[in-house]
Amino acid sequence: MRTSRFLAALGGVVAAASLSACSLSAPKAEPVFHAPASPTPTASAESGEAAGAEAPATTGIRQVLKIAQLAGLAPLLVNAKGRTIYRFDGDSNDPPATACVEDCLKTWQPVLAPNGVEVDAGIEEDLVGTVERPDGNKQLTLNGWPMYYFHEDLSLGQTAGYGTGDAWFPMSPTGGRAEKVNDDPAPAKKPQVLRIAEVDGLSPEIVVNAKGRTIYRFEKDDNSPSRTTCAGECLKTWQPVLAPNGVEVGDGVDEDLVGVIKRPDGSRQVTLRGWPLYYFHKDLRLGQIAGHGVKGQWFAITAGGGKAQKKSTSSGGTNSEGTGTY
Template sequence: MRTSWRSTSFVATAAAVLALTTACGQESGSPSTNTQNAGASVAPGAYGSGGSGLGYGTDSSASPDAEGESAGVLAVTENAVLGKIVTDSAGFTLYRFDKDTAQPPNSSCNGDCAETWPPVPAEGASVSSGVDKSLLGEVTRDDGSKQLTIAGWPMYRFAKDTEAGDTKGQGVKGTWFATAPTGKKAGATGPGLSVRNDPELGQIVVDKNGMTVYRFMKDQAWPKSVSNCTGACLDKWPVVAPVKESDTKGITKKGLMPFTRPDGAQQMTINCWPLYTFSGDKAPGDANGQGVGGTWYAVSPDGKPVGAP
C-alpha cells in the first residue's frame, strides 16, 4: 500500500499511521499452504525453520531396536492424557506426521528424519482387537521399503521413547502425534488458539494442543511484525503456524494475523506480536519457558507479555 504524505495535513498523517498499525506485518492475499503430492520430492528445509530440518526432533540417534523392527500385533493402550493410542507388540507408541498424506498415502520423512522417527515396516504387522483390520495398509517409501499405514497414515516410532508407554514424541514441532485407533491424532485438540486460566500466571494463550504460547521481547510488532528468533533459536522456540480467526476462542481479534518470516515460513501473531511455543514444555499446562533469559513470556489474550517487567 502506498500512502501520500503531506506535511500540511495532520489528518492524512494520522490516517497513514493508523493504516500501518492495522496492517502490521499482514501480507496481501491468503496465507500460502505448502502441499506435497504423493511421490514428490521434498525441498530441503521445507518443513523446518532456517533450513535445518523437516520438523522432527533434535535427537538424530535412532534406537537400533526401533529401526526396521516389525510392529507385531498392534494393541490399543489407554493413556491418561491422550486417551486411546496405538502401540506395537512391545508397547511402544506409534506416531503419524502431519506433513505426510493419507489420501493417497505418502511418507515424506526420509534421511535424518527417518533416523529420529524410524518408519514401522508393514511386514509382520497385524491386529487382535481395538484396531479395525481394514484400516491397515502399506506405502512404498523412497528407498523401496514398505511402511505400515493406519487409515492411510504412515506409522513411525520415536527414537526418544525408550520404555513401553512413552509418548515423548507427542506434539513435537507441532507436526508429530500419537495415533488413535482410527488413524486420527490421539488426544482431543481444542481451537487453534484459546485461553487457559493458569494458577500462577492467570489467563494465558495456548495452542490447539494446550501448549503455552510465548512472546519474545526482542521481536517487533510495529510498523510490521518482525521475528528476531532465527537459526538455533527456533529449535527451542518453534513458531506458531497460521490460525484462522474463526479457529480461536477468547483471543483479542486486534492484530490477529500471520506474517511471512525471512525464511519464507508463516507465523501467527496476536496484536501483531509473533507467537512461539517452547520445546522445554512437555505437556499441556507446562510453562517452563516463562521468564527464560528475561526475554520470553507467556502471552495474555490481548497479546501482552504476562509477568514481564
C-alpha cells in the first residue's frame, strides 16, 4: 500500500479538522482524512474491515481498497480479501447520496470504514470520501459514488451482482462502471443449422435444428414475398428461428431455398422456400412435434418447404389439428 488514510472516530482527536458529516442532502462527499503511513499489517476482514493499525484516538480495523483484474472485466475495485465492490446507478455522486435503504440492504451491503481506509496504488486518493447513511454509518465513496458488496459474492473474485436490475455494476478505480471486456479473441459464433430428420408420426422427413428440435411454418404467413405475421401474443408460443451468425444446411436441405427476413424487432428470421420458420414452446425434448396441426395453421416443415403429413399409424404423441393454444 502506498498511502494510509484514516477516518476520524466520532469525538476523536482529529475533531479539530472540522469534519462535516455528509448526508443525502450534503453538497459533496466527506473527504477521508490523511495520516502518515504506518508499518501495520493490512490483512482484511469482510465488510470493510481490513486488519489494521491504530487510527488517531482509536484502535480498530481499517478498510482496504485495491485494484483487481478479473477475467472478462475491466479493472475493478475490491477489498483486501478480493471481494468485489459495486456501485448503484440509482445513487447520486453530485451530491453524493445513497438510495439503497430498507429492503435493498438485504441484498447490497454498504462498504463502511469506521476506522479509516488504505488505498492501493492506482486509486486516486482525492477521489475517496464518505457519505453519511440514514443510520449514521459512514459509507465509502469513490468520485462521489457510494460503494457496496453483493450478498451472493461468497468467494473471492465473484461478480454475481454484475448487471443486477441493469443498475448494479462492479466499480472501476475511478468510480465508474467496470464493463465487460473480451480478453481473448472472440470465439467463433455458431451459425443456425437446418437439417432433416425422420420423426415418428410424420411423413416425409422434416426440418430440425442441430439438436433435433422440430421447425414449423405458419399458414397465415406469406412466402412470396416472405412475411411474418407472428407477433405479440403469438411469440409467447412460437419462437422465430433466428440466424444472427448465418445459416448452415445439412444433407437433404437445398441451400438455394434458404433465406432470411428482417423481423419488426430487427432480428433475422430464417426462411425456407420463403416460409418464416419457428419453434413450438412445448417441444421440450428432441423429436417432439407437439406443435404440428395447432389450430390447423401450424405444421412441421419439410425440406422443400411443404407441410409434413401425419402417418396413418402414428406412434408419436402429436396434437390433433385444431387443438393448441394459438
